[in-house]
Amino acid sequence: GGVERTFIALKPDGTQRGLLGDVIKRFEQKGYKLVAIKAIVPSRALAEKHYEDLKTRPFFKGLVSYMTSGAAPVIAMVWEGKDVIRQGRRLIGATNPLEAQPGTIRGDYCISVGRNIIHGSDSFESAEKEISLWFGKSEVYDWQYGNAEWLYA
Numbered sequence: 001g002g003v004e005r006t007f008i009a010l011k012p013d014g015t016q017r018g019l020l021g022d023v024i025k026r027f028e029q030k031g032y033k034l035v036a037i038k039a040i041v042p043s044r045a046l047a048e049k050h051y052e053d054l055k056t057r058p059f060f061k062g063l064v065s066y067m068t069s070g071a072a073p074v075i076a077m078v079w080e081g082k083d084v085i086r087q088g089r090r091l092i093g094a095t096n097p098l099e100a101q102p103g104t105i106r107g108d109y110c111i112s113v114g115r116n117i118i119h120g121s122d123s124f125e126s127a128e129k130e131i132s133l134w135f136g137k138s139e140v141y142d143w144q145y146g147n148a149e150w151l152y153a
């Protein structure tokens, strides 16, 4: 709930569909700060580790091949700000896009749970795990908005 960091990733379908700008805009205009970003086609090992909690689920194999296909890179990001882990999940919306509210990213831009365009960490523990899995320490930047005093009181 304090100032924290979360891992957000545009999945290959989101990249392919040209939705990066819209996703960045929503986090930026809320007041969150981008502290790391890169395009990456994850290895199978990285994708499997990222989704390890789901490894017994029937969709796991398809999920990993979709993330690793290379048809378009994943755009991996770290966003920082007050309560950004929980608020990032709210901006993204429900896992199943048909349940996601209009106004959320999934609610506005996609239809299928298997092509729901974006990932966001669901807890402090998963954020820590995912940031260290996808980024080296030197790829994540400490910096401040010049107008930060207009975002926080």
Ligand code: DAT
Pocket: 054, 059, 063, 094, 095, 113, 114, 116, 118, 119, 120, 122
């Ligand atoms: P979320 O991405 O909202 O955190 P999750 O962690 O439960 O959701 O699942 C990770 C991803 O796995 C999800 O974004 C899409 C895929 N997935 C989840 N449930 C699925 C299902 N029933 N069928 C196909 N893909 C599914």
Ligand code: MG
Pocket: 120, 122
């Ligand atoms: Mg999840």
